Amino acid sequence: xxxxxxxxxxxxxxxxxxxxxxxxxxxxxxxxxxxxxxxxxxxxxxxxxxxxxxxxxxxxxxxxxxxxxxxxxxxxxxxxxxxxxxxxxxxxxxxxxxxxxxxxxxxxxxxxxxxxxxxxxxxxxxxxxxxxxxxxxxxxxxxxxxxxxxxxxxxxxxxxxxxxxxxxxxxxxxxxxxxxxxxxxxxxxxxxxxxxxxxxxxxxxxxxxxxxxxxxxxxxxxxxxxxxxxxxxxxxxxxxxxxxxxxxxxxxxxxxxxxxxxxxxxxxxxxxxxxxxxxxxxxxxxxxxxxxxxxxxxxxxxxxxxxxxxxxxxxxxxxxxxxxxxxxxxxxxxxxxxxxxxxxxxxxxxxxxxxxxxxxxxxxxxxxxxxxxxxxxxxxxxxxxxxxxxxxxxxxxxxxxxxxxxxxxxxxxxxxxxxxxxxxxxxx
Ligand SMILES: *Cc1c(COP(=O)(O)O)cnc(C)c1O
Numbered sequence: 235x236x237x238x239x240x241x242x243x244x245x246x247x248x249x250x251x252x253x254x255x256x257x258x259x260x261x262x263x264x265x266x267x268x269x270x271x272x273x274x275x276x277x278x279x280x281x282x283x284x285x286x287x288x289x290x291x292x293x294x295x296x297x298x299x300x301x302x303x304x305x306x307x308x309x310x311x312x313x314x315x316x317x318x319x320x321x322x323x324x325x326x327x328x329x330x331x332x333x334x335x336x337x338x339x340x341x342x343x344x345x346x347x348x349x350x351x352x353x354x355x356x357x358x359x360x361x362x363x364x365x366x367x368x369x370x371x372x373x374x375x376x377x378x379x380x381x382x383x384x385x386x387x388x389x390x391x392x393x394x395x396x397x398x399x400x401x402x403x404x405x406x407x408x409x410x411x412x413x414x415x416x417x418x419x420x421x422x423x424x425x426x427x428x429x430x431x432x433x434x435x436x437x438x439x440x441x442x443x444x445x446x447x448x449x450x451x452x453x454x455x456x457x458x459x460x461x462x463x464x465x466x467x468x469x470x471x472x473x474x475x476x477x478x479x480x481x482x483x484x485x486x487x488x489x490x491x492x493x494x495x496x497x498x499x500x501x502x503x504x505x506x507x508x509x510x511x512x513x514x515x516x517x518x519x520x521x522x523x524x525x526x527x528x529x530x531x532x533x534x535x536x537x538x539x540x541x542x543x544x545x546x547x548x549x550x551x552x553x554x555x556x557x558x559x560x561x562x563x564x565x566x567x568x569x570x571x572x573x574x575x576x577x578x579x580x581x582x583x584x585x586x587x588x589x590x591x592x593x594x595x596x597x598x599x600x601x602x603x604x605x606x607x608x609x610x611x612x613x614x615x616x617x618x619x620x621x622x623x624x625x626x627x628x629x630x631x632x633x634x635x636x637x638x639x640x641x642x643x644x645x646x647x648x649x650x651x652x653x654x655x656x657x658x659x660x661x662x
Contacts, residue, residue, distance in 0.1 A: 243310065243426065244527045251305030252520070265517045266298045285484070285497060295504050299513035303520050307446065307456045310425040310523070311438050314461025315496025317504065318454060318516060322421060322441020323353060324509035325455030329417050329439050331507065332473055332498045333385045336362030340386045340417075341379045343370040343400065344631045345393035348621035350419070351632065354388075369631075370400055373408055380412045385470060387414055391430055392422040392571060394606070395616050395633050395640040396578035397554030399566040406434025413470075415463050421445070422578050422606070426530040427571045431460045437495070442511075444607030447522040448529050452515045457499060461492030474498060480506070529609065529645055534574030536651060537643040543652050544581050549589070549659050554633060555579035577643040578606055580616070586637040589662045590615050593639060596658035599650055606642035611651050616640045 241249065252263045271290040273279035281287040290296055300318050308316035319325040330340065342354050342365045354365035366379045370389050380387075387409045389400045402418065409416040415436035420428055424445040430438050440446060442454035465474035465487040474494050477483040480502050486494040504510055534557070541555035556563040557575035567575050583589040594602050600613040604620055614620060616634035629635055643651065 246306070246309045247426075247526050248524050250309035251302045263299055263302045263517065263520055265513050266293075267513055268297070269293050285490075285501065293513070294508055294510050295500050297513050297516070299520075300511050300516040303442075303511070303516040303523075304456065306520065306523055307425070307440065307442075308458050310429075310526075311420070311458040312429055312431045312460075313438065313458035314492040316456055316458040317496060317499045318442070318456050318511035319504075319509045320455065320511055321453045321509075322419075322439070322443055322455040323349060325439040325441070325457045326350065326353065326419070327358075328455075328499055328503050328507070328509055329437050329457045330358075330363070330386060331503050332495055333415065333471055334361070334363050335385075335473075338362075338383050338385045339364045339366060339381070340388050341366050341368055341376060341384055342387075343389035343393065344368065344628075345370070345398050345400075345633060346388075346390055347394040347419070347421075348616065348624060348632065348634065351621075351628065352623050370405055373404055376405065377408050377412060380414065384412075384414060386417050388417045388419070390419040390422060391428040392556070392576040392578065393633070394422050394578065395580050395621075395638075396422065396576065397556055397561065397563070397580055397633060399556045399563045399570050399575065401566055402428075402430055402433035402435060402570055409436070410434065413468050422576055423571055424526060424530055424607075426527050427534070427573050427576060431458075431462075433570065436460050436463045442515075442519045443605070445530065445533075446526065446607075447519045448526065448607065448609060449522065450603075450605055450608040450610070452518045452522075454511050454515050454519055455509075459495040459499075461495070463495075465494060473502075478502065530573070530577075532645040533577035533643060536645065536648045537577035537579065538574070539648050540641070540643050540651055540655070541579055541581075544655065547659060549584055549662055551582040551584045551637070553579065553581040578640070579643075580633060580638045580640045582635065582637045583639065583662065585662055587617070590637060590639050591618075592662050593658050596661040597654055598657070599646065599654035600641070600658075606640075608642065609645050611644035611646060611654075612642040614640050 304316040344367045417437045418430035418435040421441040438458040440456040465471045474487045545553045617636040621634035
């Protein structure tokens with residue numbers, strides 16, 4: 235859509251990346267359920283494979299429905315280019331893939347989704363990659379952890395399991411100083427609450443499974459590149475700055491500039507790793523994003539009320555919600571997440587582990603699931619589930635101690651959410 239003035243976020247959430255279907259006029263983006271695309275002639279095919287012309291070849295690489303979603307999330311994050319992936323975890327590997335090689339490492343925040351801690355501390359070792367975990371409130375420690383083999387810095391904007399907001403400007407300052415890209419997982423905030431690129435992030439990753447889709451129907455991921463990093467400056471990113479043998483010697487950054495990372499991700503990453511999103515999933519996420527702003531407003535409003543109520547409850551030891559004035563991270567909210575501190579947080583019960591289990595088994599409206607960012611209110615005991623593979627020390631550092639329950643506050647009537655917690659706490 236072209237207009238003569240920049241469009242607002244809510245308008246982009248509905249219109250960005252999509253126009254009426256050129257073939258039929260269909261107003262909604264059709265689900266292009268096709269594997270391949272007919273070439274006009276042999277010359278057209280050759281140009282597509284040479285990246286001399288942009289178009290569709292095969293749906294492992296690109297698909298019109300999936301591209302519409304990539305373009306929409308790209309617009310909402312203020313990026314230069316984006317790709318969609320089969321899951322949030324796939325998006326993380328895809329974000330690192332162009333930058334890494336055997337022997338290279340990343341510096342990651344200690345405050346991450348439990349699955350990401352496992353992916354980074356265990357699974358990526360099989361690629362010869364490794365991660366060093368650092369408290370990102372300690373900027374000196376972050377800088378000191380960087381060595382000659384470091385290729386990226388990774389954190390979450392609002393860190394799962396909630397209650398913590400990363401000072402993205404400060405972390406980006408360190409990344410800038412050491413000449414490395416900053417990758418921010420913006421899943422728990424969504425671009426409605428936080429736009430990491432405006433705070434200096436190089437790349438933004440999402441689990442589209444969560445707030446972007448918004449109702450627990452899809453597994454998907456997105457990688458957005460800001461297009462602002464100079465991949466050629468340091469010589470540390472040869473796959474982007476030098477002739478790449480995996481794509482007949484193309485030098486991505488000198489040839490494609492701000493789109494180098496995105497084209498590399500499609501032409502090599504999706505082509506050879508195959509972590510592709512399917513068009514049906516992209517369709518559901520496009521539907522979800524149309525109401526992202528409205529949902530996030532209600533999520534935040536409800537979460538703030540529930541957190542305030544819980545903080546006053548005699549059986550509750552502590553509530554870690556950055557939207558509460560008592561939070562040590564409250565001062566970061568106006569700068570990093572100006573429209574609110576999200577809807578994901580934890581609270582600790584005075585009764586410890588046993589009380590947490592009793593509470594979860596007594597809740598009726600809340601669903602006990604390993605998910606977040608659903609319209610429904612969700613609850614989980616992180617220590618025995620999502621953060622189970624972590625040591626107790628890692629659990630505590632990640633904000634998932636054994637006496638802690640994590641909630642993802644939905645968009646139901648807030649009085650019903652509180653009433654459910656009240657009846658369950660009475661049984662504890
Ligand atoms: C869920 C989640 C992921 C992983 O996403 P999947 O879609 O489940 O693969 C990564 N980061 C955060 C913050 C998440 O909440």
